[in-house]
Amino acid sequence: MYLHEVETLDSASLAELQSRRLVELIGRLRRVESPFWSAKLADVGEVRAIGDLIALPFTEKHEFLATYPHGMLAVSMSQVVRIHASSGTSGKPIIVAYTADDIRIFAQVNARALSAVGATSDDVVHIAYGYGLFTGGLGLHYGVEELGATAVPASGGNPGFQVGLMADAMATGLASTPSFALILAERAEAAGVKGDIRLRWGIHGAEPWSEGLREKLETAWGGGYDACDIYGLSEVIGPGVAVECRENKGGMHVFEDHFYPEIVDPETGEPVPTGEPGELVLTTLTKQAQPVIRYRTRDITRILGGDCPCGRTSRRIGRLEGRIDDMLIIRGINVYPRTIETVLMSDPALGPNYAIVIDRRGQLPELEARVEVADASLTADAETIGARLESRLMETVRLRIPVMVGEPGSVPRSEMGKAKRVYERTGDEDPLGWSFTVST
């Protein structure tokens, strides 16, 4: 365990550390000469402990855009050593800034995350997250170096070249999106180098993914491969906000000595009880350049109770259940693409790639699912498999969602960054280029 002492703090000591850090943060922000921070804290009373956080105002994504590029800075620009950016909704990106201390903490939380999935200084880590403005590549890269392991900065794209490099450089760990990890496994198999790659573990984030997808990923790489989820967002720091430990997959430890989690009702903003789903809200307790107070992540999850067999005492959040922005309303029913994935990926006859099509040609939008069989020999059973999935979707989502089953390779793959899972159909042309139509 990296940073054993901090990761095993008892709850009273952790609360004391969080309180001290929050008080320092608010004190510092009150002294900053910044219209943004003066306005944000104008009505905030005395803050003495972490429990006082609940009286502070939220921060929302649109505030990043309203203050673009640097209106949320809490230090002078001369103290900033790096910026990253993520795509916004209205053309301009969201820009986030880091001091040297922020970069140190960024490296440290990623080293802790890597250690939780089983990495040690002996590992050779193939990093296939995009490098550049996106926080994924450099975030994990600095974490690997902080841990003392070997970083291979492969970045995204060119999977054929990457699998050869993984074999030759003797990679033992893989950091990438889950969809790219699947593409690499497919390519390694096709190129005949799968047997030469000895991965022990993978750390996969930047996309929500289901337990079914984990099973397919662990089977695809074989050999006891542990596929673990890592969570983060650039508004908070990047990857390394929370991670699954390999001893207890299914939930993620939040590094809450730096990032304090709350779960609120997305409509009212009121806290929900432990174990109930709601919107994840995060406060950066230690960030210098661009802290956030009660940032509404738009991600739906819950706080999980109970101790963890790995010995870490930080609270765990459930794996993401969806993004509020991704929620579809179909015939009055709220549907998250992630729920559909969970149903589809639990079927052993299917390969790991799928797509959801929102058909907007009629008055009301309708959904369709597109999947592919795991093996060409199953193509003959396509109709049976489709019917089985439709009835499971009906039970889970309470909607009739036609499922079209294609041959292996018929769902488009994304060879860069995040996989595209949701497509819109507005005209005659099929968004996936499939030629047959669904009877309704």
Ligand SMILES: [Zn+2]
């Ligand atoms: Zn654990």
